[in-house]
Each structure stands twice: as structure tokens, then as C-alpha cells.
Amino acid sequence: MAGENLTGIKEFILLGFSDVPNLQGLLFGIFIIIYVSILTGNGLIIVVTKCDPALQTPMYFFLGNFSFLEICYTSVTLPRMLADLWTQRRIISLSMCAVQLGFFLIIGCTECFLLAVMAYDRYVAICRPLYYPLIMNYKMCVQLVIGSWTSAILLEAGLTYEIFSLPFCGSNKLNHIFCDAPPLVKLTCGDNPFNEFPVYVNALLFGMFPFLLILVSYIKIITTILKLPSATGRSKAFSTCSSHLIVVGLFFGSAIITYLLPKSKESGRTDKVLSLFYTTLTPLFNPLIYSLRNKDVIVAMKKLLPEWLDSSCK
Template sequence: MPQGKGLENHTAGSGFILLGFSDHSSLQGLCFTVFLAIYLMVLTGNGLIALITMVDSSLHSPMYFFLRNFSILEICYTSVTLPKMLLGFLMADGRISFLGCATQLYFLVLLGSTECLLLAAMAYDRYVAICEPLHYTLTMSRGLCIRLVMGSWVVVVPVQIGQTYQVFTLPFCASHDLHHFFCDVPPLLELSCADTFWNKVVLYTIILVFVILPFSFIILSYINIIRAILKIPSVLGRHKAFSTCSSHLGVVTLFYGSATVVYLKRRSRDSGNIDKYLALFYTIVTPMFNPLIYSLRNKEVRIALKRLLWKK
């Protein structure tokens, strides 16, 4: 699409304006308080999960190794967006530099993709534990667990560098207004003056590889897990087996449910507000609920937490 007379490209110094809650300017103070409380809950809750799975010897198993890495990932994930949001509420200023927006987008999509792969690795761990319990110790060796975690981080790095570069080499129109709380691919593509067809092809290819395929693997794993659980003769045995999976299944549902709606549904002019509120769900609300889900549903985590608090 050729640029008209009234259209100008962004330069590295011009940046964007994150509108966020600008349509509710009178609530800036309340929003700051609420999101500060959420951020502190994310840091405290996930930090405690990471700490107790590290220091308590009874939690030195593959399942809790994955949980520790997942909790650290959740802290990093929320730290990409929440501090900037809090500063915007406090200063009533949603401006973000071109480089700052590119950096935020890169780490957002990097950590989001890593989370999808890590959730799939956690599902595989539960599959082996319940469907192949006699081979669990041999299959889920420390070396394999480390490779699965490292692979979840490393494999997405070049892909997301490429996507971020592709987005920020587009020409952006005169409007600096980004109708979102943070820099994300769909709202940025809406501001471009150029044809974004190939950007969308890349976006949906990445979604297929790093979101849909891991989610499909998780679904297949849980189909086999449920079949194996139903074959357990005792009610107590079935309850114990399911309780080890329910926490992970709850986090998967929260994360994938909101993220799928945002990225895969057809976008329209009226969908902007809905999309940005749903985005808050998978970037902020899910990390907040992660430690609550695991501490409330997992007896071993509750006991380890009590031991840690008594020591203190």
C-alpha cells in the first residue's frame, strides 16, 4: 500500500503510545494499585514455588524440576509487561520508544512460545509417570529433563528474532496509537501502512508450530492419562493419580483458552477491547494463579511450604 501525503514512517526515535486503560483515565490510580498487588503476588507466589522446589529434597523429582522452571518463566513473562504498565498508570503516560517496543515484543513472544513448549514437556512427564510408571525413573532422567527445558528456551530464539525483525521493518503510519497494554504482533500489524500478508503467514505458522502442535500433544497425552487412570482399580488410587495432573491441566486451560481466542479468532474493529482484556488473562492472570493452583491442589507442595515457613 503506497503512503499518502499525510502518512509518515516511524523512526527509531518516534515510538508508540500504549493506550491501555486510557478510556478510563479516572481509574488510573485504582488500576495501579490492583496491578501492583497482582505483580507482587506473581513475584511472591512463583518465587516461593521456585524456592521450595529447590531447597526441599522431597521435591527433587522431574515434575517439580519442570514446575520450578515454569515458575521462573512466569516471573519473567509478567516482568516483560507489568512494570511498563505500572509506570504508565503512575505517570499517566503510555509512551514507549520504538526500540523499547521491539524489545518488549521479542521477549513477550519468546517467553510465550517457551511456555507452550514447557507445558508440553510437563504433560509428557505426567504421561510417563501414570501410563509407564515402571519406566518413569529411567525415562525421565535428569539429562532428559534438562534437555527438554533448555530446548524449550533455545529453539524459539532464532524464530522470534526473525518475527520481531520482520514486524519492525514494516513502515508504520502517522498514527502512534497502539490499542493495547503492551506491544504485541496483531495490534502492531494494524498500524502498518504496508501489505502485512507475509507477516500474518509467519505469525500463523509460528502459532501452528509453537502453540497448536504443543497443545495437541498435551490433549493426546491427557487422553491416554485419563484412560490409564480409569483402569486403576481403587478409588483412592484414581484420585491420587488425577490430583497429580489436575494442577497442570488447570494452568493449561487458563493459558491456552485466552491465548487461542486472541490469536486465532477473526479480528474486527469492535474486537480490540475484548482482545486486550483477554491478553491480560494469559500474560498476567495465569501467572498469578499458577502458584495458587499448585499449592491448593498439591499436597506435597503444601507440606514443603509449611516446612519452609516453620524453619523461618
């Protein structure tokens, strides 16, 4: 029976926001504005951190890479969601669902690792300032980014394969806005808690472990900052870390609730809302958080924007 059901299910129906049919047009308009804002805002951060000589430091190198990740992360889910809202078709093949889940997990895991790397960068800068140029040299920064990508690809490709190796039974209706691991596992045959075990282990090891590294880093950072004799020095040190902490809180908070807390049968709508936090709102707020709370980025934008406007008018 399981084998018969597995070969029978060739596609899934993404229910998405089908429970609010009167709001489809409004949701399409809202999400397309959000998507364009994410592309523009994060694209601007990438350009500014690459073009301004004053921002050629490890902190802004990682910020530029993080903004690139945010664009990739959103582009895995939002264009498909916009197409579903526009066409009302909502059908995704088994293979395309696997591809979407694979890219989503890989980019999400890379973000977790990169956020941990950014916390380590702030730890070295504040707690080991004399060794900072030696430790966080350009070669090390590149290796940390490549290591984050490579580790995520190896780990999450395996989880994607494992999920789609399970037989799917009964309904092919996926009560979510994109192909994500928890709602997919709910449609598998056999002992559902046992099937969910790899997803929980993956989230615990490769989500919570970077989060704990960030937590330890910031405990040491705050301890060091409080020992600084100058109030100006303490204020400057806190300002360089606060933006990162806000992004960490938004991203990990919603992801932990989605992947690690126990689920009920009625939790589908809550899961959709929470998934929008880490797939849409964090990439949307990222440029605002880092630009509005960072004087260096504001200065760089004020300097570069007039140059672009002058060149476009000529």
C-alpha cells in the first residue's frame, strides 16, 4: 500500500492562503511589494559594502554575504508563492518540491552558520582587538563563508534526500505556503513521530548549535563591554552588536518555534505565519536594521547615491 501511494503521488497541492479566497489579490500586491523591497534593500547593502573603501572590513564583508543569502533565501519561496496567488493553480511536482526544499534548507542552514560567524567576528573585534587583524584576515573571512556554504550543502542535501525517500500516504494537500520539512513529514506513511525525528535532530544540531555559539559569544562580548572605562566606548561597542542581535532574535526565534516546538493538527495557520517571519520579514528588515542603526552604512549610502543619480542623469 505504501509503495502504491508513493508512486501515485507525483505532485502536491500547496494550500497556502486558499482559506482566504477574497484576499488573494491583496496578498499578491503586498508580497510583490515586499519582494521588490527585499531585492532593492539587500542589493543596496551588497553594492555599498563592495564599493565604499571605508566598508572594506570583515564585518561588512560578512554583512554583504548575508544580504546575498537573504536575496537567495527569499527567492526560493516568494516567486513561487506569488505565482500561486496569481494563477490560483498551487500545484507543485514532487521533484520541484524536493528542489525547493533542498535549496531552502541549504540557504537557511548557511544563514545560521553565517550569523554565528558574524558573532565570532564581533567577539574577536571587541574581546581580542589586538589580534583582530591577524585572526580575521581576508583569507580567513573567505574560508569561513565557503565553509558555511559547504557544510550546509552536505548536511541539508542529505536531509532532503531522507525526507523524499519516505513513502507519502493519503492526501497530497500540503498545508503550507512552500515545501518545508515539517508539513511534508506530516504526509508520510508509518510512525509519524519517528519520521519527524531527523527533522528535529537537524534543527537541534544545526540550528541550536550556531544559536548557542552566538549566545556564548555575546555573553563574553557584553562582559567585556561592561568593563570598558569609557561610556563612549561602551556605547559604540553596543551599537555595532545591537543590529546583529536583532536579526538573530527575529530569525532564530521564529525558526525555533516552527521546527522544535511540538505541533498540533490545528497548527497549520500558525506555522504559515511563523514561516513568513524568517523567510520574508527578516530579509525585509535586515537592510533597515543595519542601515538605520549603522552610521558607517548611512554615510556610505549618502555618498554613493548622489554619484549614481549624477551618472544616470548624464
